[in-house]
Structure formats: C-alpha cells, structure tokens
Amino acid sequence: MNTLLLVDGSSYLYRAFYAMTHLSAPDGTPTNAVYGVLNMLRRLRTDVPHDYCACVFDAKGSNFRHELFADYKATRPPMPDDLRPQADMLPELVALMGWPVLKVAGVEADDVIGTLAHQADEAGMKVIVSTGDKDMAQLVNERITLVNTMSNETLDIEGVVNKFGVRPEQIIDYLALIGDKVDNVPGVEKCGPKTAVKWLAEYGSLQNVMAHAADIKGKVGENLQAALPHLPLSYQLITIKTDVDLQQELPEGMQSLHRRTPKWEALAEHFQTLGFKSWLKEAEAQIGNGNGRGGDLFAAETAPPPAAAVAAPPPVPEIAPAPDKLDYRAITTETAFAELLAKLDAATAVGLDTETTSLDAINAALVGISIAFAPGEAVYIPLGHTPTAAPEQLDLHEVLGRLKPYLESGRLKKIGQNLKYDEHVFYNYGIKLNGIAGDAMLASYIIESHLGHGLDELAERWLGLPTITYESLCGKGAKQISFADVAIEQATEYAAQDADFALRIEGRLKTAMDAKQLEMYQNLELPVAEVLFVMERNGVLIDKDELARQSHTLGSELVQLEQQAYEIAGQPFNLNSPKQLQEILFGKMGIPTKGLKKTASGGVSTNEAVLETLAPDYPLPSVILQNRSLAKLKSTYTDKLPEMINPHSGRVHTTYAQAVAITGRLASNNPNLQNIPIRTEAGRKVRRAFIAPEGSKIVSADYSQIELRIMAHLSGDKTLLQAFKNGEDVHRRTAAEVFGIAPENVSSEQRRYAKTINFGLIYGMGQYGLAKSLGIDNLSAKSFIDRYFARYPGVADYMQRTKELAAAQGYVETVSGRRLYLPGIHSKNGNERAGAERAAINAPMQGTASDLIKRAMVDVLAWLVSDGLKSKLIMQVHDELVLEVPEAELGLVQAKLPEIMQKAAVMDVPLLAEVGVGENWEEAH
Structure with missing residues (x-):
C-alpha cells in the first residue's frame, strides 16, 4: 500500500514559534519557528x-x-512581528528540502490536506497527516491517521475516541457544539467537551441533538435552543473540504507529490545566512561530491533503537569518494565518435541510457544515447535533437549501424536503470540489446523493496548526490518541452549523469547484497526482466469485433440498470453522484445509517463497501453496485482495449512493472491485464476477446492452490502436508477436520466454510473478518478458528513464530531469501501494527509464490528458445502463464509446460500446475 505523508505547515509554524524562543540569525532575524519546523520535517x-x-x-x-x-x-x-519574516521564508526552505509545497488561494491548508487525503484514501493509499490541529480528527478513518511530532501523539480511530470521546465521523458535530474560540466559531454557550460527548452518545449526531433540543432541560438546554439558528453555520465552518480543485497545482495528480531530492547548494546558502551551523556542515559535505558524512541531511539526529528491536535494511556502505572532476562530453563529430568506438573495443562494462520521445517504449524514438565508462566519465551522443538545440549531430542510422555490434555483443556488459525500457527502444531500430549485466532499479528492489527505486532517490541514498531532474530542463504540465528541444550542453550533463550514476549505484548496491540476495538478483530478477521484454514485445491478439459486441451489450444493460434504479428510487437521479445517492438512500428511502462509514463532511458514505453492506437487504444498493461494475468494465476494457491496439503489430502490448510490490509480484499497466474481473460472468467474457491467430490456440497454465501448498511447506503441519501428498481435496479435508465428520459426508456448504477459513487464515483473517465473510456470528467464527488450529497446530505455531520473528528483525523472508520489510511492525498505532503482523504471515507465502512463477517464466522461455519452438509467452497473471501455441506444438506444450512449472522449486509438498486450451483466454482458463 503506497503511503502519502501530509504536513500541516501552518499548524506547525505557530506551534514551533511558541515552543522555542530566543533563536536568531547572525543578522538578528528571528529563526525559532523556521528551525522548529525544519527539524520536525x-x-x-x-x-x-x-x-x-x-x-x-x-x-x-x-x-x-x-x-x-x-x-x-x-x-x-x-501575526507576531517576529513570526512574519519566518512565515515568508519557510515555504521556500521546505521546498528546497525536497518537500512539494502547496498553497491554494480561497481555502485553508486544512482543506487542501482534506482533499489530498480523501483522494488518496479513495485510491486505496495509506495517509499520514502530521498536525497538531484538532479539526483534522474528522479526517481519520481506517487508512488516514494523524501524528503530532511535538507531543508524540498518534490518532487512529481508536485514538480519536480515547482523546475526544466521540468517533471521527462525529468530530464535526462535537466541535460545532463546543465552538472554537481561536477561530471565533460560535458553539453552544456553556457546552463543554463533556456535555457535547454526552449529547452525541445519546443522540448520535448534531442534527439529532438539535431535533431534541426541547427535551434537554436546564440552562444548558436553553443555551442549546438559543444556538439552533447558528449551529448549521458552525458545522459548515468546521467542516474540512475534500473537493478542492487542485488540477492547476498538481497537473500530474498524485505523481506530482513524489519525494524529491534536496537542493543542497541552495540550502547551504540559506543555512549560512540563518546561522544553522551543524546543518551547514552537513550540506557542505553533500556538495563536496560525497567526501563528507553523506546520507540524508534531514535524517533524525536521535540514535536508532537497538538492532534487535527495529527493521534495518542491509547497512549502506560508506559513500565512496566521487571523482574530483566530471568528464561529461557530447559526441558530435566523426573524430570523437571514432574515439568512442575505440574506447568501447577496450571496455568490458559500460553504463547505458537512452533519451527518447515517449515513455511508451515500443513507440518511442531515440533522441540520444549516453554511455558511461567509469565514475564521472561519460559521453552523450545526440541523435534526434532539433537543429536549434544541437546544430551539430551525427546521422542516427549511421551511428546505430556502427554501434550495433557493441550493443548486441554479450562480451560488453551493460548496466543501467530499468534497462528493459532501453532494450525496447533499441529493438525499435532492429537492435537486440545483449550483455545486460546489471540494473540499479532491480538491485535496489532486491535489498530495499520497501523504498523507492527511481534514480533520483537512489542517487540520494547511495551516492549522497543530487541529480539533475527532467523537469528542471523540460518543465512540466502544458508548458513542458520535448527533450529534443533541450540545448546540447544541458542535455549532455543530464544524460551522461544518468548513465554514470546508474553504473555507480548498481555497483554499490551489489556489494551490499548477501549471497542469497546476489543469487536472486543475478539468476532471477535480471533473467525475469528479459522474459518480460519478450512478453511485452509479443503482445496479445485482441478481437475488436467481440469487444464491440460486448460494449453494445454492456451499454444496453447499463441503461436497463439505470431505469431499474429510477423505478426503485421513484425518481430519476445521477447514479454517479454520491450526494444524490446519499439523499435518496438515507433521506428519501430512510435506510438506517447506524454503523455505516461517514465521509469527511459528516454525511454517510456511498462507497463500494457501504453499498455491499446494504445490498443483501435493499435492492437499490445492489443495482448501483451492478451498474458500477459494468460501467468500469466497459470503460476500462471493452471500450478501451481496441484503442490500445498497436497499429504496426495489430496487438495490445502491456508493460510489466517489476519493482513495485514488496512481495515480488509483477504489475501490469497500460492496459492492466492482471485486473480483469474473473468472478463475474461479464468479466470472464472480456477474456473471450484475447484470442490466438489462425492455426494457433491459447494455452493457460496456473499453479493450483499455490499459497496453501506454501503454507504447508513453511508450517510443516503434518496433517496439511499429508493431505497434499495424498492428492486430497484440501478444503474437503479441512471441513472434515473442523466439523469432525468423514470427508465423504462433507456438504458443499461445509466445504465452502472450510475454503474461506483456509484462505482467510493465509491473509491473517481474525474471527471478525471470518464472521463477516461467512455471514455468521463472532462466537461461531471463533469456534471454527479454534477447531482449525487444534487440528492444524503446525499452522498456529508458524503464525506465532512468524509474528515474533518479524518483530525481532523487522522483516520476513520467502523460501528463496527475498526480504520483505514491514515498517509498521513496531508502530504505536494498534491497527497499523496488527496490519503489519497480518502481512508478516501472508508475505512469505505470496512472495514465495511470486518467486515460483518468476522461476517458471524463466525456465519456460529458456525451453521455448532452446528447442526452437514457435510458441510464445504472451501474458503473466499472478499464478498463471498464458501462451500462444501453434496447433503443431500443442501436444508437446500441454505435456511439457506443467512439468517445467512443477520443477520450479523443490518443496515438502508437490506442486501442481493445471493446463487449459482454447480458442481464447476464457476457454483456456
């Protein structure tokens, strides 16, 4: 789960100002607030x-x-006179530290934070808001948490209840009742926190308190009645907006908020002026090309906890001294190019990078190539710049023709950053890049999967050096220029630095690996990147006519569902409007709202989880869910896929992201082929459009119950191991164990219960989750779990051991040694810590399954190539491989494919791969 960290700069500005006094710069400028906020950051x-x-x-x-x-x-x-100059200078300093800074006219910082938190929450991200403002408590939910670094306080849902006596969704009601003297928001006179909590405990909401004002006796009741006219306004003033338009400030959405590298030189100048001497020394060490302490200038000054109690990635080696002088040169003449070729003749390894016209690798055109030979020594060959930017350039095809033997040579080792992209770019020109020996992105993914793997971040962490950013040269948003328009002097420095830094970083990362990690890096992740290149290049054939028919059918069904919703509601309305849906469900139809999730503004949410809760009892939520599901399917796949067909190949080419999930799982983008629904008939139908060409079939092979088998291997539970070794139906066996009956007497309902328990426990599901999944009470769910663990004691022991190990070392490992870090395992937030413990149980299983399918991919492709087969790997979807197989090779592939997959690892249980064949993906799966 990605995490968004939001800092309430205005809140901390005032708190830091009053927390620390008598601090000023050499020229007398007060600096206490600036120092306090920067130290917090x-x-x-x-x-x-x-x-x-x-x-x-x-x-x-x-x-x-x-x-x-x-x-x-x-x-x-x-604002105090001593604070005003600090408030003016602080945002610039914060931005130089690498924090995206936002100020939006017409709203407050709270509203911007509320909007970002809401957007991130809706996207399934975790949000941490650093603030001391009590109003922010209204934002807290399962994924949004508040932290106050000055008081070391963390507020999750439980924390809000403990501190204020009300739930987060009642905070606005609570604050409206007590008022806010600081902001001059009127409340109910003489109504303090205790009275407000008492009223809300009895009546549930401000609206109900107001409705029962006449029932509340005494002076405070009279005060409440007197406040009735202004309470709706107070509620409105206290409510944090979650719909601020941030398009202008964040043209790239959440991507505009990626962590950035500090601007050391500019910071050093400010620290000199402000008299921050210790920070100045650290900044100067960064500027001095890594000769100082290095690392992150803005790391905490406090000593770390003991090693046994904290998650610690492998120690970062001391930052190696950078070259005294950079030798970055542009190759624009025949003489210089001939010298480059001679240098390549003598080289054994180089850093390599390309500059292009597009992020879409298969359609990208070359703008230039950079090659690094040693730290600080690199060249850039401009090939596609505009004449204005680069008046003198060598001919692209001439250069590529003479570089081709070196690029295709296995002798000359190539090291880069996400070299799969560059491999595609060269292939666009008929060059097959060989000799790929290292990739900084993948090396980072092996030893620090929980961190970012972009070159800017890696340079900061591993070289202690800033990078030239693409945006600093080309701008961003609508005014962004092409790299082809960047002047050759700037382009050379940027491109050469990329190749140089990738070469340096990969070497340092590799030295930090232990034997298992090095084995995984060289013999799994690097070979997998090559398989992904092949799969991406192969693409998958799409039946446009089939998708058109499905789009038409879905369109008709959506119209019918819309009419059905209107009939149930008794009026037409916008099914995509949360506000209108809220009014109909909870206003007009009077559906009870008790226990349902609230929005930040205090209304009842109409998100998918709420509708799913209501659907069994009310027809309209069920219709809305069907409508949303079909609309998403239509817009994302049946309408979109035909538009994504490459005009040259006639196929759809997804991109597989290799360094994303900490468990090792791959991600598929543009389009996402791994997220096509399989549990609904309409979702399965989409797979019919994934077809084989004439004379071929689609073959699908996937591991059967792979994570359960891995659980048996990891736990060593005798009963579970025996069931798999005997080839039993494990869910039937579990039902027999839990219900105390013979396997042949297990009903389909009992088997379903057992299947839910088996898979639920893999994901750390507790009694409440199981009760909800099975639709039973908590006591019954607890009874099932107790009986399960009594029959499978090895599983219970594994779970306990794993949680203890995770807490002791901060990470868990897959069978093959992939480390899966758990930053939340020591969190003071109970929900976050429990989530990390659940992840600790599941991660080794999911991670081992990821390693297995990756190993199988490598072995399958090696077999196809070595035997000269025409069959193609075209997709990977979690535990499934999909191939396009000529009919003449069908029998061979059906026999050999599961054999290879089942030999991907030697475990205490047999692996089973099941193979299907069809004209399309749905038939084959």
Whole structure:
C-alpha cells in the first residue's frame, strides 16, 4: 500500500514559534519557528516511511469561510512581528528540502490536506497527516491517521475516541457544539467537551441533538435552543473540504507529490545566512561530491533503537569518494565518435541510457544515447535533437549501424536503470540489446523493496548526490518541452549523469547484497526482466469485433440498470453522484445509517463497501453496485482495449512493472491485464476477446492452490502436508477436520466454510473478518478458528513464530531469501501494527509464490528458445502463464509446460500446475 505523508505547515509554524524562543540569525532575524519546523520535517523524512508527500501552508488573504461568516477568525491577534519574516521564508526552505509545497488561494491548508487525503484514501493509499490541529480528527478513518511530532501523539480511530470521546465521523458535530474560540466559531454557550460527548452518545449526531433540543432541560438546554439558528453555520465552518480543485497545482495528480531530492547548494546558502551551523556542515559535505558524512541531511539526529528491536535494511556502505572532476562530453563529430568506438573495443562494462520521445517504449524514438565508462566519465551522443538545440549531430542510422555490434555483443556488459525500457527502444531500430549485466532499479528492489527505486532517490541514498531532474530542463504540465528541444550542453550533463550514476549505484548496491540476495538478483530478477521484454514485445491478439459486441451489450444493460434504479428510487437521479445517492438512500428511502462509514463532511458514505453492506437487504444498493461494475468494465476494457491496439503489430502490448510490490509480484499497466474481473460472468467474457491467430490456440497454465501448498511447506503441519501428498481435496479435508465428520459426508456448504477459513487464515483473517465473510456470528467464527488450529497446530505455531520473528528483525523472508520489510511492525498505532503482523504471515507465502512463477517464466522461455519452438509467452497473471501455441506444438506444450512449472522449486509438498486450451483466454482458463 503506497503511503502519502501530509504536513500541516501552518499548524506547525505557530506551534514551533511558541515552543522555542530566543533563536536568531547572525543578522538578528528571528529563526525559532523556521528551525522548529525544519527539524520536525527532518525527523518525519526518515521516521515515517512514505512514497508521496506534501507540506501545505495557508495562502494569504480571506477564504470561502469569511464569505460564509464575516467574523470568522476575527478574534485572532495579528501575526507576531517576529513570526512574519519566518512565515515568508519557510515555504521556500521546505521546498528546497525536497518537500512539494502547496498553497491554494480561497481555502485553508486544512482543506487542501482534506482533499489530498480523501483522494488518496479513495485510491486505496495509506495517509499520514502530521498536525497538531484538532479539526483534522474528522479526517481519520481506517487508512488516514494523524501524528503530532511535538507531543508524540498518534490518532487512529481508536485514538480519536480515547482523546475526544466521540468517533471521527462525529468530530464535526462535537466541535460545532463546543465552538472554537481561536477561530471565533460560535458553539453552544456553556457546552463543554463533556456535555457535547454526552449529547452525541445519546443522540448520535448534531442534527439529532438539535431535533431534541426541547427535551434537554436546564440552562444548558436553553443555551442549546438559543444556538439552533447558528449551529448549521458552525458545522459548515468546521467542516474540512475534500473537493478542492487542485488540477492547476498538481497537473500530474498524485505523481506530482513524489519525494524529491534536496537542493543542497541552495540550502547551504540559506543555512549560512540563518546561522544553522551543524546543518551547514552537513550540506557542505553533500556538495563536496560525497567526501563528507553523506546520507540524508534531514535524517533524525536521535540514535536508532537497538538492532534487535527495529527493521534495518542491509547497512549502506560508506559513500565512496566521487571523482574530483566530471568528464561529461557530447559526441558530435566523426573524430570523437571514432574515439568512442575505440574506447568501447577496450571496455568490458559500460553504463547505458537512452533519451527518447515517449515513455511508451515500443513507440518511442531515440533522441540520444549516453554511455558511461567509469565514475564521472561519460559521453552523450545526440541523435534526434532539433537543429536549434544541437546544430551539430551525427546521422542516427549511421551511428546505430556502427554501434550495433557493441550493443548486441554479450562480451560488453551493460548496466543501467530499468534497462528493459532501453532494450525496447533499441529493438525499435532492429537492435537486440545483449550483455545486460546489471540494473540499479532491480538491485535496489532486491535489498530495499520497501523504498523507492527511481534514480533520483537512489542517487540520494547511495551516492549522497543530487541529480539533475527532467523537469528542471523540460518543465512540466502544458508548458513542458520535448527533450529534443533541450540545448546540447544541458542535455549532455543530464544524460551522461544518468548513465554514470546508474553504473555507480548498481555497483554499490551489489556489494551490499548477501549471497542469497546476489543469487536472486543475478539468476532471477535480471533473467525475469528479459522474459518480460519478450512478453511485452509479443503482445496479445485482441478481437475488436467481440469487444464491440460486448460494449453494445454492456451499454444496453447499463441503461436497463439505470431505469431499474429510477423505478426503485421513484425518481430519476445521477447514479454517479454520491450526494444524490446519499439523499435518496438515507433521506428519501430512510435506510438506517447506524454503523455505516461517514465521509469527511459528516454525511454517510456511498462507497463500494457501504453499498455491499446494504445490498443483501435493499435492492437499490445492489443495482448501483451492478451498474458500477459494468460501467468500469466497459470503460476500462471493452471500450478501451481496441484503442490500445498497436497499429504496426495489430496487438495490445502491456508493460510489466517489476519493482513495485514488496512481495515480488509483477504489475501490469497500460492496459492492466492482471485486473480483469474473473468472478463475474461479464468479466470472464472480456477474456473471450484475447484470442490466438489462425492455426494457433491459447494455452493457460496456473499453479493450483499455490499459497496453501506454501503454507504447508513453511508450517510443516503434518496433517496439511499429508493431505497434499495424498492428492486430497484440501478444503474437503479441512471441513472434515473442523466439523469432525468423514470427508465423504462433507456438504458443499461445509466445504465452502472450510475454503474461506483456509484462505482467510493465509491473509491473517481474525474471527471478525471470518464472521463477516461467512455471514455468521463472532462466537461461531471463533469456534471454527479454534477447531482449525487444534487440528492444524503446525499452522498456529508458524503464525506465532512468524509474528515474533518479524518483530525481532523487522522483516520476513520467502523460501528463496527475498526480504520483505514491514515498517509498521513496531508502530504505536494498534491497527497499523496488527496490519503489519497480518502481512508478516501472508508475505512469505505470496512472495514465495511470486518467486515460483518468476522461476517458471524463466525456465519456460529458456525451453521455448532452446528447442526452437514457435510458441510464445504472451501474458503473466499472478499464478498463471498464458501462451500462444501453434496447433503443431500443442501436444508437446500441454505435456511439457506443467512439468517445467512443477520443477520450479523443490518443496515438502508437490506442486501442481493445471493446463487449459482454447480458442481464447476464457476457454483456456
């Protein structure tokens, strides 16, 4: 799960100002607030693992709340004179530290944070908001948590209840009742926190408290009745917006909030001026090409906990001294190019990178090639720049013709960053890149899978050096220029640095690997990258006519579902409008809202989880869910896939991302072929459009119950091992054990229960989750789990041992030694820690399954090539391989494919791969 870290810069600005006094720069400028906030950010950068981040400040001037209530914040004193200059300089310093900074006119920092948190939550991300503002508690849910670094307080759902006495979805009601003197938001006179908690415990919401105002006796009841006219306004003022338009500030959406590398030189100048002497020394060490302490300047100053109690990746070797002088040159003349070829003749390994016109590798055209020979020594060959940017360039086809023997040579080793992309680019010109010996991205993925693997981040972590960013040369958004328009001097420095840094980083990462990791890197991940290149290049044939028919059918079904929804609701409405749906379900239809998830604004959510809860009892939520499912299927696949067919190959070419999931699983993008629904008939039908050409068939092979088999191997449970060795139906065997009956007497319902238990326990499901899945009470669910563990004690022992091991060392491992780090295993947040413990149980199984299918892919491709077969690997979907097989090779492939897959690893249980054949993917699966 990706993590977004949001910092409430305005909240911390004031708190830091009053927390620390008497600190100023040599020229007398006060610096206490700046120092306090920067110090907080440097701790957060390393203490809170995250993929995306932003620091948000209030914009100057009034906002929409002042339009609602002219006296909003009217009682606040003006900003202290000592704070004003610090408030002005702080955002720039924060941005230089590598934090994306946001200020949006017309709204407050809270609203920007609320919007980002809501968007990330809807996308399934984890969100951590660093703030001291109590209003933010209204945002907390299962994935959104608050942390206060000044008080070391963490607020999850339980934390909010413990602190305020109300649930997060009641915070707005609570604050509206007690009012906010700081912001001049009126509440109910003499209504303090205890009274507000009491009322909300009895009536549930502000709306119900207001409705029962006449029932509340005494002076406080009179005060409540007197406050009734303004309470809706107070509620509105306290409500954090979650729909701020951020398109202008974040043209690339969440991708605009990736962690960035600090700008050391600019920071050093500021630290000099501000008198931050220790930080200045550290910044100068970074600027000095790695000769200083290195590492991240904004790491925490406190000593780390003992090794036995913290997750610690392999120690980073001391940052090697960088060359005193960089030798980056452009190759634009015949003489220089001849010298380059002579240098390649003598070289045994080089860093390699390409600059292109597109991120779509199969359609990208070359702009230039960079080659590195040693640290600080690299060249750039411009080939596709505009005449204005590069007046002197060598002919592209002439250069490629003379470089081809070197690029295709296995003797000359190539090292880069995501070289699969460059491999595609060269293949576009008829060059098959050979001799790939190292990839910094994959090396990082092996030893630090829980961190980012971009070259900018790797350079910061492993070289202690900043990188030239693409955006700094080309800009971003609508005004972004092509790399072909970048002047040759700047292009050379950027491109040569990429090849140089990739070469350096890969070498340092490799030295940090232990024997198992090195084995996995060289003999699994690098070979898998080659298999992925082949699969991506092969692509898959799509039946456009079949998809057109499905789109038409889905369109008709969507219209019918829409009409059905109108009839149930008694009126037409926008099925995609949460607000309208909320009004109909909980207003007009009066569906009870108790226990349902609330939105940040206090309304009842209409997300998928809520609708699924309601669907068994009410027809409209069921219809809405069907509508959403079919609409997504239509827009994502039946409408979209035909548009993605490559005009040259006539096929769809997905991209497999190799360094994403910490478990080793692959991801498929543009299009995502791994996410086509298989549990619904409409989803399965989409697979009919994945076809074989005339004279061939689609063959699908997948591992049977692979994670259960791995559980048996890891746990060593005798009963489970025996069941697999005997070839029994494991779910039937489990049902027999749990219900205490003979296997032949197990009913289909009992087998279903056992299957849910088997797979649920793999994912760390507890009694509450099992009760919900089976539709039974918690006591019955607990009874099933107790009986399961009594019959399978080895499984219970494995789970306990694994949790203890994860807590002791901070990671777990797959059978082949892939380390799976668990940053949340020591969290003070109970929910986060429990989630990490569940992940610790499941990760070795899912990770081992990923390693197995990867090994099988490598072995299958090696067999196809060595035997000169025309069969093609075209897709990988979790535990399944899909091939396109000529009919003449069908019998051979059906026999040999499962044999290869079953030999991918030697385990204490037999592996089983099942093979299907058909005209299309659905028939074969």
